[in-house]
Amino acid sequence: MSDHSEAPVAPVAAYEPPYYVAVFTAVRTADQSGYSETNARMEDLVKDVPGYLGMDHAQTPGGLGITVGYFRDADALTEWRSNAEHRAAQKRGRAEWYQNYKLHVAKVERSHGFTRAGR
Structure with missing residues (x-):
């Protein structure tokens, strides 16, 4: 997606x-x-x-961009997928902005995290 230089340095x-x-x-x-x-x-x-939880982004030096969107349930994901403005942006992306892309959708069954305590 974008370069996200102002984005916080913490995962969702x-x-x-x-x-x-x-x-x-x-x-x-x-x-x-x-x-x-x-x-x-x-x-x-x-x-x-409703049900959107957040988004993580990363960009490799070689030009591969990765965006992970998090959604509470399948209905939230379906609502986003069917949004008219989003559909128009997808169409423009295929026509102009993407050399190639892949989309993978998965149901998360396990999730945990770690944060180092401040010094």
């Missing part, structure tokens, strides 16, 4: 399972005209979906 919390994740991995094209604005709009829009 470990939630009580079950919940769902949508893992989007992509390599973008050279022409990214309009991508940042659309991406920012999608990040704002998904927050309005």
Whole structure:
């Protein structure tokens, strides 16, 4: 998605399972005209979906972008998938911004986390 230079340096919390994740991995094209604005709009829009839990992003030096969206249940994920603005952004992404991408959706059965105590 975006470079997220202002994003906090902490992963999304470990939630009580079950919940769902949508893992989007992509390599973008050279022409990214309009991508940042659309991406920012999608990040704002998904927050309005009841059951949306959060999102993590990573970018490899080689250009592979990874976004993981967390959703409380399948209905929340379905609502996001069927959102008209999101569908339009997907269509534009295929036409302009992505060289290739993969989407994996999974039901999380186990989740835990660790945070080092402050010094």
